[in-house]
Amino acid sequence: MTPAARIERTGGDVLWLDNGVLRLGLVPALGGRLLSLRRVSGGDARELLWRNDRLLTAELTPRPGHEPRPHAGSLGDWANYGGDKTWPAPQGWDSDAQWAGPPDPVLDSGPYTAEPEQTPDLAAVTLTSGADPRTGLRLSRRFELRPGQCGYRLRLTAVNTSERTVRWALWNVTQLAADGPGGTYLASPPSVNPLLSGTGFPRWCELDGDRVYVPHQDVVGKLGFPAATGWLAHVGDGTTLTQRFPVEAGAEYPDAGSRAEVWLEHPLPTPLAALGDLDPPARIVECEVLGRLTTLAPGQRTTLSLDCAVTPGEGPVHDVTPCGHWARPPRIDASRLTGEFVAYRDGTLATCGTTVEARAGRPVSLDLPVSGSADPVLELLDDTGERHRAGVARRRLEVER
Template sequence: MIEYGDGALWLDNGLLRLGLVPSLGGRLLSLSTPDSGELLWRNEELLTDDLVLRREHRPHGGTLGDWVNYGGDKTWPAPQGWEREDQWAGPPDPVLDSGAYTAEVQDGADTAVVTLTSGDDPRTGLRLSRRFELTRGRCGYRLTLTGTNTSARTVRWALWNVTQLAADGPGGTDVAGPPEVTELLAGTGFPRWRPTAGGVHVPHQDVVGKLGFPAATGRWSHTGNGSTLTQSFAVDPAAAYPDSGSRVEVWMEYPLPAPLAGLGDLDPPARIVECEVLGPLTTLAPGERMTLTIDCEVTAGEGEG
């Protein structure tokens, strides 16, 4: 169920195929089924369909305008920011976002597991790991995230998983839970949304901005290009979450005539929606760890505008 490519690891059970690139921040850069094709957004100017780099990669830091956005699915620490020591000043950063992760592989008859682990980040004090588990007969996988405090000080962070999907056609994102929405960030404006019977729908649209969902109950689904990706996870109603209590966030962007000076010269490369899962803020003494488990399923379905 595990195949080895040029810098990539492929997990394939015949129903679902995952492409991982450990050297690029431990990213999942391909997710496809035989019928749906590719579900994730990936920067084709930087990577081939086989996940081979078109140009040399170097770990780096800097502002959002310096970020090399490969796309796919990755894990960061939250909250994000550049003003205080208790904020993660990325992306980019040279360890957790753009650094190389190590890979541990377990290839069984019915289950394949790949665990990708970052280096130790001196700024946040964290080491991140991403464990992908694919079983035979299931059009889905389990992603288990771990953040370990490898520093000699106490730190407080949340796990933050970011999934980038194409937003250049009909479709949108549904977040389960009461329709409580927090406007978090406006590059060109805030995304529009509408309440539904089970939560909130955010359609594809040309905007650069972010919404937070403090009442999310543990599921989001993105539908587009004839397929639906759903992520399910546990929430803790008693816990504190980053970004005004957001358990899920939806960020949208589209190409602009010029970079956004107010967002560190961010220059969006395409129409992209980011569906983001956040864990609770957790205080970690040296050697302690936090975990977040996300179950991901792919089903057929038509997009909603």
């Protein structure tokens, strides 16, 4: 029997979402952050997110001597707790049309309220900020976890609570450790914006299948991806985190049109004066997803949803679908369909009358007979009877790079 998804509360008003596969730790008081993300099934409960252990304990409570408080200032004043958080974009310090953080006393370091919701099919928590007078925004972050899945949905909302018209984009930032092998895959043609250089711009490479890869490296800098097509995947320390998000053709995005961004940093001998005395505490990679810039009259809102999943392994990611990702893309050669698929829920992969069992988070190596001249569609039939499109197998026309 599939365990239910549930909500727990521990000391310091920390909220935990747990479905026996994933465990998410939320701290409303610290800017509404997700500060722990673990895959607990299979006996492997390693932490996926980077978290500042000098400021917080493993239970996500402040360490003795550190007192969290709302504050403003320069980047050098920022208490970087780590984890996953949401900010408004564009960022900058030149005008009121830019968000001058982090830190700021409301959206980044201010307390959020928490509204838990528990049903037989869902455990959810909505975290909501105060009304920020500078940006005019109130942000909310809704985490949804369902039974039996190794993924969760994050629904973001920004509401204009001011009496003036404002223009912002939602900007979700996920911090992960970058102190070992690994990197970030993005679904994007090779169109890259060098956005910010502290010590240089990160290096990147083009891959087959309209993908880009940014490896871990010792640099302080950011790249933007204006042609990103809707997914990114971070691999490292034996785990893979994928994030799917909508993109809107023709819409205006911040940061020279960037739909996704990758920021890297590492410890330095002295703070970076050119970046507000930023003093990187560790080797960190930020996987960042942006929504479109939206003009909001008083009371109007903009939204952005991310579908995130955690699986073991740190191999390449070729494509991310709503029900799983391809570690090797589906191909047909000599009437055999091959590939490797990692499902995000239990079910059965099916094509051309042939089926194979799939379990959440476990890779399935495919070698199936196919017939006919059309490229076959693969589907995942989950344990509830619902069908999910997993991909289309293509005829092998050339040797993959």
